[in-house]
Amino acid sequence: MATSWVGIGIGGEYPAGSVSCAESSGELKEGTRNRWFILFTNSMIDWGFVIGAFVPYAAAAAAHNTHYSTIWRTSLGIGTVFPLILFVLRLKLKEPEEFNKNSMKHARTPYWLVLKYYGWRLATVSLIWFIYDFSAYSFGIYSSTILANIYGESAPLTTVFGWNTMINIFYIPGTMFGAFVSDWLGPRYTLALGVTLQAVVGFVMAGAYAKLSQPEVVGGFAVVYGIFLTLGELGPGNNIGLLAAKTCATGIRGQYYGVAAAVGKIGAFVGTWVFPYIQAAGGDSTTSAQYPFYVSSSLCALSGALALLCLPHVGQDTIALEDARFRAYLEAEGWDTRQLGLRKAEGGRGGVDVESADPEPVVAVEGAVEKKE
Template structure:
């Protein structure tokens, strides 16, 4: 699997061809004369649903804060306290795996529609959670609905991101990575910001009272965006690359897929695992900053306002980093981001005793903001892009879904491991805060090494060339690649007959 790089006639695109097996270049996807807006709309419709992921996952933090104030001891002693915030992650893993399979073997667009409907229904049910007037029962119902919300979010990853990656092939070469990022990870980050800002606005409108109204309204607003997307997605067509190379009506040769992509999938999944695993420790600094700004008696508007400010630090990294991924490539953009983030993380850990003082809260916030920005510029922007473009179309949904699910599992593992790392600091508050960031910064360096040395170059047309490489491999191992792209009702015999007729016409015309 050796990769060579060739410049296209325009001189601005790195084509990725397998010089070892001579994979032929496929015809370009971009339709001549097609307007920018007609090409970008499918990318928006496929990818922008991840806004809901950011919003729904972030707004629950504000909801939990309100539930603790509203129900006090009942909430504190409820088992739901442990699960309401995190249960959506479990649902997301299920959704990523299930819809990864569904998007490959059924339909990209139909899978998106189903996941959007699930998201709308269960977000609305979560906002209206009720159980016969029983508070604990209501907590349990809210937890159950949040699990199903997670399944809907999980569907956005393989079906949405993969569809967005394939649709970028219709855009002008040289900006495809940027537009993919702008309507996937950037959407997640804006979802985080709005998920923090909406509770602030609602709390201000309610004058920090009517707590049930605040949290139910904040959750309910999460229905609006997927409703808009549902309308857009109803008119989506399958990406052209999926129509060419899908395995929906053929048998998937999983053993061959594992031979060809097994190691690469392991590396991509490991990088995603490390990213989500390490991200857990970042909240330590956020808590420190907020604790130095206000006390426990602060009004909700103060808490939610500062939470919005902290989440805004994600935006410069993702928006400035998006064009960087076209300029230097996703691999190097990811490696640059995690390397710089590791440097800042080591500095923050070393200077923690000074930065953690209330008088230094401004400096601490700025340095922490740089840290978050670099995280988005690197792995935040590029890990999903790498997962979407380093695999052939026929199994891309499952490949992406597995990698994303392993990432979420990394977050789960982090929640259990980091308390032990913190405890290793003993009675020293400084060491307890420093140790997690020594670990996280070291893992950032590991991620950089993995992505630079163990993953291939990713150019503007990698998706098409990956399909060409995979076809050559399948044919070399006895798989009939005429099965790829078969439509409903078609058979190999029909394809062969059509090919013979075309050949006869060519002979006569010659």
């Protein structure tokens, strides 16, 4: 029941908040737009992973590894503080200008036209997100199990949560530094770079696991495993949401992003469900820990290839350009684009009142329309 409420609350808000963040980033200084989107979306999740592991550690330490009910109730109670703060801040948030001009709030969404134009792209983004969550969430949930093979199942809670906190800290350099890389290289190339390097590290970990799994080198294992995770954040962790938010037009961005995010969460479910079977297929303790890294690394290579071959380049002005292209496509298909926008037009139709709106000079951009700066 608790998980259901979390899914309705955070799961329902995160896609809406992310697309709003993407649209707002278009109003920021060129050359910084990708980093600010990442810092306010995926980076916040990664800081949540760190805090989510540290709070139970602190509670367990305060309870001297006893009174388990007190530990989990305290941890859960502290976890409610951040959503309440977010709720208050969300009430004061205004819609960005791009949404005001291109929303389909007052129009019936032409789903068939949307699927023809964005179907392949949406399928690619969704598959990459599925692959990423398949690995990231399953590894995150079972990291304590992997570590237990090294420090033993009888370790106290402070040891378990302490090592998990340290490993989760490796998410932070990946997402923070990667936010800037996404502006320098673009999200598509950054994603491909991250997953390629992650695949290399994953294969190395799998091959050297017999040595890394020795109790006396648990610190070394944690560092190498942490590098594996940080590369995941530099690549798809930071950029899959960015690609989902900026590879489609504003009018359908919320639904497009929501579908991709939902497919990603299906990947998380599938990953956590099949992860024990992947481990069991290995047989002994060493091989059972190697198999997940082989599977995950292979999937990393696949997602990198998908990003490079099947997704478009996402630049600093992609949102405005994508809106112009999609508007031109709809007009070519005979769909009345005067329905777009939040303001009501005369005659009862949705969209911007074209008679009262100030005309803006335009220039042709790759078969579409772009506002002249």
